[in-house]
Amino acid sequence: MELYKENQLKIYNSLSKSKEVFKPVTEGRVGMYVCGPTVYSNVHLGNLRTFMSFDMVFRYLLHLGYKVRYVRNITDAGHLESDAEEGEDKIAKKARLEEIEPMEVVQRYTVDFHTITAKYNFLPPSIEPTATGHIVEQIEMIKEIMDKGLAYEVNGSVYFDVLKYNEEGNNYGILSGRNVEDAIHNTRALDGQSEKKNPQDFALWKKADERHIMRWPSPWGEGFPGWHLECSVMSSKYLGEQIDIHGGGMDLKFPHHECEIAQSHACSGVQPVNYWMHANMLLLNSQKMSKSTGNSILPGEILTGENKVLSKAFGAGVVRFFIMQANYRSILDFSNDGLLASEKGYNRLMEAVSLLDAIQTGGSSSFDVAKWKQECYDAMNDDFNTPIAIAKLFDAVKFINQLKDNKATITESDLTLLKETMNAFVFDILGLVNDAKDEGSNKLDGTVELLIKLRKEARENKDWALSDKIRDELAELGIQLKDGREGTTFTVN
RNA sequence: GACAAGGUGGCUGAAUGGUUUAAGGCGACAGACUGCAACUCUGUUUUUUGUGAGUUCGAAUCUCAUCCUUGUCUCCA
CATH class of the missing domain: 3.40.50.620 (HUPs)
Structure with a gap:
């Protein structure tokens, strides 16, 4: 049906x-x-x-x-x-x-x-x-x-x-x-x-x-x-x-x-x-956009970072997430701080979606997935209320993170439902894209893995100066190392 | 001037009469993790809803007044 x-x-x-x-x-x-x-x-x-x-x-x-x-x-x-x-x-x-x-x-x-x-x-x-x-x-x-x-x-x-x-x-x-x-x-x-x-x-x-x-x-x-x-x-x-x-x-x-x-x-x-x-209309830094006063930016300039309004370039997925966090009938204030905040939230959401493939299932669910799913639809059915829908998605993000830490449980069928619903809302309905997905090439992966290995050796020798140098200089290049329980991973920003 | 859409926490942004002592995101603070951090996770935190009256048992939500912002006023998306 x-x-x-x-x-x-x-x-x-x-x-x-x-x-x-x-x-x-x-x-x-x-x-x-x-x-x-x-x-x-x-x-x-x-x-x-x-x-x-x-x-x-x-x-x-x-x-x-x-x-x-x-x-x-x-x-x-x-x-x-x-x-x-x-x-x-x-x-x-x-x-x-x-x-x-x-x-x-x-x-x-x-x-x-x-x-x-x-x-x-x-x-x-x-x-x-x-x-x-x-x-x-x-x-x-x-x-x-x-x-x-x-x-x-x-x-x-x-x-x-x-x-x-x-x-x-x-x-x-x-x-x-x-x-x-x-x-x-x-x-x-x-x-x-x-x-x-x-x-x-x-x-x-x-x-x-x-x-x-x-x-x-x-x-x-x-x-x-x-x-x-x-x-x-x-x-x-x-x-x-x-x-x-x-x-x-x-x-x-x-x-x-x-x-x-x-x-x-x-x-x-x-x-x-x-x-x-x-x-509704869009403001830029709480003021109307106007070419003559310089308070203006083109959609393409946001992606390249070639503008005087924002501190850095932002991905299309982040911008889309930012816009979807406001109701379409509300005036939206476009700003650097707003985008930076959205970028963090957006990354958390995407990480959680990626985690879904590695979740272990059990005999019961500690979260009512069916009820949550209905709440997501209720939000959209109410005049396309995307901010509420996104708030609901973050309920699921919290649950997914608990699952990862084995602090929550989910059945096989609920996991299937959770995955389907998350993917439908995040990708099909909100139209978000995973900006970071296609950035890492195999060569880059190999190079960073090598540096991680060198840093691990330095750390074992308590050579903090060298290990911090590797970490900090990679960070400057936009590669962030993440030290976890099972070793070090990295993300490209 | 007229018409229209708005004014909610440190920022962003929901909720249009009672399940909201105002959702969610960001920030801040604390704890876990770490060699120290970052990342991540967990928990905590802030406002009383532009201003002033009124209606109501009860208002962010309704009414009136007032201030402010944005859009439009005929060939400008």
Whole structure:
């Protein structure tokens, strides 16, 4: 029997602002859409956290036995600059600065994005559609919205008529809690000579001026699609009119997701998303990340240590563990101290998992493995509460260490259950990787074993100066010797 | 200004009315181990939940006020 039948998953729905029992449209299948990266620069660390949260959601749904179609788009059409660079496309701007083709920029940062997500052990989505690959569908959707009378053309651009949409009994603002009247007051002063009917209307299609490189023909002339349209188009194309889960960063709630709801609802007449999930933001050293103040770091720079923010390089598994120790809906403070603490905890967890293969079984168990297992699932079923799940894993770590010291006992069947559950949660669900695993080569092993042997001889001769020299200099190289009852072992840090 | 998400121990970070005299990780302290350490293990430790009122038999959890942080305010993940 599939695990989802015995686990009642609850998800916090941003739309209702409450935890709801998860019930997919089609039993046993889940359609999930997550707003993907804009590929005109390296993926932002905060963005990576969002994607990592949904990678965990994807993993847990798969673990529960759902057939999941996970769609995460690539925004490669670029968007307008919000500052004085009027009418210029972000990707086109970058391309001009670097004197290369726009699609070259797209390609470079798409590859970078895939490289980074692979390093952080993300599962690839089921479909990764691009905005530029769906221009035809986007034009079709605009036509459909115009046919319903909810969009209008001005000078080669098409805008969504928000006021009319609301007059027909809809609620633009249903997700973000904003009301349309306030929006008028807040934007009127800034938006004097707009060609829009109302300031809160948003663009579905934008006319391209001469300088705009990325452009496509349309019934309204040459132009490019509005930012919000691609997600409506691609989610309905691959997941249908009503999808189960739509995810993204908190910052996308308004206007992006609000506009998505309006566009999709205008076409289909139904609420397009059953469960809206929003991952919270990330701070760096208790402050917002900003390139201009230097308070920023790229995901790749964490792994190499080439940055001014952290004292050393950290493995992808450590970073992932650190992020999973916080709830996806909480603001997370990324810091050197936080990572150092997580690294220790992470190492303890991994050591315990490694120990599982060498455990002796007995006639009884001094730990209720079945109950513990259920508690792990209960944590995940409660809106993917990974911090609690990890706390539970450390209950098992303590037990495993007691087993190693023969201070606890376990039966054969309980050990099998313990191993299965630990591996499922640590590797399949949390997606952690054992950073240290593949670092030691045979040559290194042999060399260190030789030094351990020399040190052992020195110690037998009470030559503490020599034995300490070997120990300390190896430590400086990142090789830590561990003197145990049955001899000396080592780990590579 | 409006809307949204938050403010919990030395740090990180759970718990949304009573089984929590606030989980787990890190740190600190003590013991075991060690030639001494480190590692590891075992045990102990700290806060009364931004501030001020209120509701309740009972509040971190609900209400009100106030301060602070972060995000967003229409083409910026």
